[in-house]
Amino acid sequence: MVHGLTETLLTVVCLLVCGQATAQNANTGLRKVYEWVHGGLLYQYAQDSSFTLLVFNVPFRAVKADFEVHVQDTSNDGIKRTLLLSLRHGSIPVLQPYNESVPASFVMPEDQESHHLDTNNSHNIISEAPAPGRLYMAASILNPLNNVVEYLRWGDDMGGSFQINVRAIYTVRTAVKSLPAGDVSTSNVVTGEAQTFGFMVPAFTTAYSIVVSNCGTNGSSCPVTMTTSESLSVSDQSAVSVDCRQQAERCVLTRVSPKVEGESFVTFSLDDVKGIENVTFDVSFSMLGCSAVAIPYAERLMTDNGVEKNQPPQYKYLTGYDVNEAGYGVTDSPSCVNLGPLGRYSKSSDSVFNAFFGMWTTEGDVVPEIALVVPDFSVEVRTFTIQDSVDTGGILSILARVADDDWKGVIWVCAMAQRVGHNGSLSECQDGALLTLNTTATTNTSAEHDGVNEIVEVMDEALLPFPVAGTWYLTMQSQCLGSGRPEPCGVLPMIELTVTMQQCGPRGCGDYGTCQQYLQGTELYASCECHSGYRGLGCNDGTYGLSKGKQMTAVYLLTLSNLAFIPAIVLALYRRFYTLAAVFFFNSFFSAFYHACDTSKVYQLCIMNYGTLAFCDFFGSLLSFYSLFLTMARISDTLRTFLLMSGALIISVFVTEDRHNEAFQLTPLFVSGIVLVVSWVRETRLRGKLYPSKGRYLRLLLPGVVLAVTGIGVNYGLMWHQSTYQFTHSFWHFALMVTPLFLMPPRGWHSEVKRGLSVSAQDIIRTGMQPEPRQQQQQPLPCRQSVNIDHDEPAMFDASMNSISSDDRNRLI
Known part of the structure; x- marks a missing residue:
């Protein structure tokens, strides 16, 4: 227990x-x-x-x-x-x-x-x-x-x-026997019990062979099935099998371009043959890899970048070079030539996925130009390493170009992870990226453009997103063509290779995307973030993309619709509501530039950080109507200033916390609306009649409220369908920016409230301008009198006040 x-x-x-x-x-x-x-x-x-x-x-x-x-x-x-x-x-x-x-x-x-x-x-x-x-x-x-x-x-x-x-x-x-390379092992297999052996495949192995011999049966054939695979699963798709009954004496299974630097497996099983319950046989294992070559031969197959610049062109292209001069003919040439690993150099320490693999110079530096002579009688191999969690999140770019424009034939370049291309099967390049340079694919190697002959480069490119970590093998081979048929090369071709790690490829993400880096756990990777309906690895799929015309229309609608605020700004200045005019201008300015930065990634103008523009847009919108309601309210300037400043501070906090929170948006408007309603009700009680006047309700306030409610309903009722956003939100701009023209109070509204006075224009004219008849006894004016004033006639109000003498004003106060 x-x-x-x-x-x-x-x-x-x-x-x-x-x-x-x-x-x-x-x-x-x-x-x-x-x-x-x-x-x-x-x-x-x-x-x-x-x-x-x-x-x-x-x-x-x-x-x-x-x-x-x-x-x-x-x-x-x-x-x-x-x-x-x-x-x-x-x-x-x-x-x-x-x-x-x-x-x-x-x-x-x-x-x-x-x-x-x-x-x-x-x-x-x-x-x-x-x-x-x-x-x-x-x-x-x-x-x-x-x-x-x-x-x-x-x-x-x-x-x-x-x-x-x-x-x-x-x-x-847990129990797997090992099969040593080069030795002969004796094994016994029983019906119904398969025998599995594991063996290591070293680097640069192009093929291996497993041979079954001395099969101890009385029959003429060996009833054993031999299967090789790269895993222990019975359903491994990489498995290759051979029935030894179909081969005489020696049963051989050869595998080309196996997975290297890891363990592979071979399984022996006994076929259901009457009278045979077990079989004893010998097993041998051999490998074929890149042979070591003489140093002069290797030097003829690769050019050092420092030497290449000081040598004449005939050395670079090996003009007149006979392959038999190197001592290796077609029959005795090695299966592959290992020219060693490529060097790695990062272009910038501040950027990931920004490195190239190049040739080593005599000074120990790495240069990106890779110039190689490609033989036709063997496979040439170069290696480079893709690092786990460092390179696996980028794009591996391999670009090959024929350096000799006069050479005729085909060159194959195969890039495979942990596999080496085999001589004779390189053109297939299974599980890898194949680059084919065919100089005979076109009838002419030059083209005429504006009367000038231009050389057409023979090149090919492979881009591998998120390459597998490990050792990558670049295997190359050429084939010369004469009269349209293959023939031995008298002059070997040279190619120029460029191998780089990039974030989103050499062409980036085009006009409809941006390359972004993402981090999940310890894994960093780069990918295109597409917009405007475009998709794909390079944002190249425009099946559902928005045209540039539609995007430009959306930008113009959402930015220029903010000009509807200009009449409200002018009216506020005319009626001397300078603070309100400043708030309106702030809202109009930042709303226009926020949409210019946010609407389209193609037609984008960001005068500030996007977060700053978004904050100012929401802050200005809420503050505009909060200030408008306080301006309409019948309160003293001292109280109005206090409410305006405290409200601006609270609105800034709300917008910073969550600008899309509906409660945060409605709270300041609700508070200012309560102040407005309370002040109007109080004024109505003091007057003993409806305030403002019924005519103002019908001619100005009601149309303004209807316009504002319509704008809100269109914007929030139809905004869920984003395809109409530019139209609904532009109408929202128009409706909300024209509404102040109806709701803004007349000129002199605040100065009259400051005096604590509420009189009609007719009373002021009668008191200040026309003397009463002598026979009538002058009635003293009480210190406080609540009488009606018609604010629908601001011009008459202003003229009347200007006509009152200082003595009369003192008497009124």
């Missing part, structure tokens, strides 16, 4: 520390390894960068991996969605769930598997033949294509929130 509890506690501690636990079964020779990965929030797929990345560590000699996927809908909206899971060994998967078009020269990975699951249930995914090392899982929520398009065009919210957790269960084989 104590021992079991201790074992459980140790397992829990292991899970907390390393995320893995192991369960051993000695009877079957298999063990279980558990690993938990908490992925957190799931991203909803819109483009190549919108996925959640999970990284697993597959143990050595794993037979299979069982992933238990648990998805939780944290939004609880009940909508069923599709979960996309993509698995890839050694690097980040490349997602293309909606068949986005692939840019030219891009080579998509073929070593990843994808699964489509629903989000309402837990799922088990079984991955057969997982390679040891880092296994990447990209998870993303798929939405209907229309929703994705609206998001790419206008930033429409796709809704929903999900989290993912995954437990991986690895089945690992």
Whole structure:
């Protein structure tokens, strides 16, 4: 009991520390390894960068991996969605769930598997033949294509929130015999019990052969099936089998371009033959790799950059060079020539995915120009290393160009991860990127343009997104053509190679995207962030893209519609509401430039940081109507100034905290509206009649309120469909900026309130301008008299006040 509890506690501690636990079964020779990965929030797929990345560590000699996927809908909206899971060994998967078009020269990975699951249930995914090392899982929520398009065009919210957790269960084989290279081993296989051997394949191996001999049976054939694979899984797609009954005496299985720098396996099984229960045989294993060559021969196949610049052109192109002069003819040439690794140089220490691989100079420096002579009788090999978590998030660019314009033939350049191209099969380049330089593909190597002959370069390019970590092998071979048929080369061609790591490729993301860097856990990668409805690795898929005309129209509507504030600004200045005019100008200015920066990525003008512009736009909009309501209110200037300043401070806090929060937006408007209503009710009670006048309600206030409500309804009622946003929001600008023309109080509103006086114009004219008849007794004016004043006639009010003498004003006060 104590021992079991201790074992459980140790397992829990292991899970907390390393995320893995192991369960051993000695009877079957298999063990279980558990690993938990908490992925957190799931991203909803819109483009190549919108996925959640999970990284697993597959143990050595794993037979299979069982992933238990648990998805939780944290939004609880009940909508069923599709979960996309993509698995890839050694690097980040490349997602293309909606068949986005692939840019030219891009080579998509073929070593990843994808699964489509629903989000309402837990799922088990079984991955057969997982390679040891880092296994990447990209998870993303798929939405209907229309929703994705609206998001790419206008930033429409796709809704929903999900989290993912995954437990991986690895089945690992513990008992595997080793098969030494070059030695002869004796093995015995029994019916129903297969024998599996593991053997290491070293670097630069182009092929290996396994030979079965001395098969101890009475029959004339050996009833053994021999299968080689790169994993221990029975369903490994890389497996190659041979039936030894179809071969006499010696049974040979040869594998070309195997996976190097790792372990491969061979399995022997006994066929169901009557009377034969076991068979004994000898097994031998041999490899074919890049042979060491003489130094003079290697020097003739590569040019040092420092020497090349000082030598005449005939040396560079090896004019008149006979391959037999080097001592290696076609028959005795090596299978491949290893010219050594390329050097690596980072262009900038401040930028990732910005490095090139080049030739070493005699001074120990690395230069990006790679000039190589490509033989036709053997394969030439160069290597470079893609670093895990450093290069795997970028794009590997390989550019090849024929240096000799007069040479005729075909050159193949094959780039493969942990595989070496084999002599004679290089043109296939399975599981790699193939560059073909065919100088005979066109009838002319020069073209006439404006009367001038221009040389047409023969070149090819391969772009590999998220390359697999490890050693990459560049294998090259040429073939000369004479009279349209292959023939031995009398003059070997030279090519110029450029191998670089880039963020988003040499052409970037075009006009409709920007290259962004993303960090998930310890994995850093770069991808194009597309806009305006464009999609794809290079934002090149314009199937649902917005035209430049539509984008320009949206920009003009959303920016120029802010000019509707000019009449309100002029009226505020005329009526001497200078603070209100300043707020209106602030709102109009920053709203125009905010939309100029936010509406289109193609036609974009950002005079300040985007966050600053967004803050000023929301702050100015709220402050404009808050100030307008306070201006309309019948309160003293002291109280108005206090409310205006304190409200501006509170609004700035609200906008900084969450500018889209409806409660934050409505609170200042609600407070200023309460002040306005209370002041008007108080004034109505003092007057004993409706305030403002009924005519002002009908002619000005009611139309202004209707216009404002209409603008709000159009903007927030139709804004959910982002395709009409530029029209609805522009109308919102017009409606809200014209509304102050109806609601703004007349001139002299504040000065009359400051005196604490409320009299009619007729009373002032009668008192100050016309003397009463002598027979009438003059009635003294009380210190405070509440009489009506008609603010719908501001000009008459101003003239009347100017006509009152100072003595009369004192009497009135």
